[in-house]
Amino acid sequence: MxxxxxxxxxxxxxxxxxxxxxxxxxxxxxxxxxxxxxxxxxxxxxxxxxxxxxxxxxxxxxxxxxxxxxxxxxxxxxxxxxxxxxxxxxxxxxxxxxxxxxxxxxMTLFEEGKFQLDDPLEKYAPEFADMKVYVGEDSSGKPILEDARRPITIRDITRHTAGFAGIGDTPLGKMVAEADALNRNNNLVEMAEKMGKLPLQFHPGEEWLYGPCVDVQAFLVERISGMPYQxxxxxxxxxxxxxxxxxxxxxxxxxxxxxxxxxxxxxxxxxxxxxxxxxxxxxxxxxxxxxxxxxxxxxxxxxxxxxxxxxxxxxxxxxxxxxxxxxxxxxxxxxxxxxxxxxxxxxxxxxxxxxxxxxxxxxxxxxxxxxxxxxxxxxxxxxxxxxxxxxxxxxxxxxxxxxxxxxxxxxxxxxxxxxxxxx
Missing domain, CATH: 3.40.710.10 (DD-peptidase/beta-lactamase superfamily)
Known part of the structure; x- marks a missing residue:
């Protein structure tokens, strides 16, 4: 880069x-x-x-x-x-x-050669494959989605450029709230499954938006290491x-x-x-x-x-x-x-x-x-x-x-x- x-x-x-x-x-x-x-x-x-x-x-x-x-x-x-x-x-x-x-x-796993920063996240976590981006709603209130221009990378989740949306008083924010991926009763796999089904707020790599990227890092540690994150x-x-x-x-x-x-x-x-x-x-x-x-x-x-x-x-x-x-x-x-x-x-x-x-x-x-x-x-x-x-x-x-x-x-x-x- x-x-x-x-x-x-x-x-x-x-x-x-x-x-x-x-x-x-x-x-x-x-x-x-x-x-x-x-x-x-x-x-x-x-x-x-x-x-x-x-x-x-x-x-x-x-x-x-x-x-x-x-x-x-x-x-x-x-x-x-x-x-x-x-x-x-x-x-x-x-x-x-x-x-x-x-x-x-x-990054301890990075040092072991388990991944590269520019690897697609979906390489290790298919839950985040084929991501969509929210671009608005049609006249009937249905979300308008388009394909992400590129996959989310591991670098994206380390620097908050993945595109994950937060809860808010917008149609997308309400979708995030309804999915409730960060509910404490979910485990990390359930969290990732729910997040992966949500559209992104922007195309990966195009903006910086503070959000759940580091929660996805914990999930990735668990997935790559084969060990519970904690x-x-x-x-x-x-x-x-x-x-x-x-x-x-x-x-x-x-x-x-x-x-x-x-x-x-x-x-x-x-x-x-x-x-x-x-x-x-x-x-x-x-x-x-x-x-x-x-x-x-x-x-x-x-x-x-x-x-x-x-x-x-x-x-x-x-x-x-x-x-x-x-x-x-x-x-x-x-x-x-x-x-x-x-x-x-x-x-x-x-x-x-x-x-x-x-x-x-x-x-x-x-x-x-x-x-x-x-x-x-x-x-x-x-x-x-x-x-x-x-x-x-x-x-x-x-x-x-x-x-x-x-x-x-x-x-x-x-x-x-x-x-x-x-x-």
Missing amino acids: KTTSISIAIAMLALVLSCKETGNEKVQTTENPIVSDSVKQRIDSVLKSFVDAGDIAGVSALIYEKDKEVYFNAFGFADVEAQKPMDRSTIVQIYSMTKPVTGTAL QYVREHVLDKLGMEETRYFIPEKDRKRFAALYRRTGKGTIERDTLTYSNYLEKWPLTRGGSGLTSTLDDYMKFARMLVHEGSIDSVEILKPETVQLMATNQLADSITERHFLPSKGQVGFGIDFAVRTAPPANADENNGVVGEFFWDGAASTLFWVDPVNDLTAVMFVQLFPYDQIGLHKSFRDAVYGPIEVE
Whole structure:
């Protein structure tokens, strides 16, 4: 796949990596550390201010820089009603921060030569053969469908260009809702069968639309490996990294550490949400690749540090360096101009289950970050990023719906890197 944007991104990443190491010694890219004592105080002040304003119940953050823990703190409550403080061992719902874990599991099979990224998905999953694209309705209200111009590829499901539609107040959205492929009582095969019968929203490869692509990745892992997805990701990623508390199901003994989730209903006003709890306190047939994991700060930091180390940590290899570099390279051609909410993340493209920063912030209102970083977040406003330029990894946990409408992510990033200076 040869596009200008991908070539530039690869060149930038190569420059980052070449600057990081000379022989066996790492070259510091900054004379002074990013997270100094004054920066720690700034982060404290910023995070505490959101709690004091009543816009979040609690928040915690952990940062490693050059293999050392340089920041940890927690403010507010994991459970306001129980007056349970937010702390290091708090278990939270990470929602879409599940996606990079799933992508990592999928890429272990890529390294084994089990598939190529540009293979048609239908080669392994005939459920997705002969896909149709929804183009409207006729005068009687019947959907008008046309053949997809090309098959969905595995690359498409890793970068959200497959064309899968979401639920919404449109005829196609209502078809998706009626199929209910992501019902927790479906298993992954049933999910795939239902999704494969639905028309796509656009032709594969022509737009970026966030949706169930990573759930299909989990199904593909299961199909190719011959092993239940939950077992595969456990054995090939989570257990190898010692991520014992990153789970789809929370046992009784650990539930006292499970944070409540809160909905912000107005300035300084939050209310407890109880609808999501059964997702994690019962065992369901559907093990989603796109969401569903819970984790702790330290557990997820192990995953982030593996990535900043290009696939290995503490003598344990999950992926090869070239695979992590591939995942952290923008995979979106310049021709893909329709990108849903992705531009709201800043000057980014999208790699394999991560947003990838391709340019500095264009203005002071954008999210701060370093060219070459890759990151993602979760629906409950959690966030992590990997900054290979500075050997820095950050994880921030909060349990807030709707997704960050208070500028928490930008404020946290600005606290870490300093105010944005645009030339």
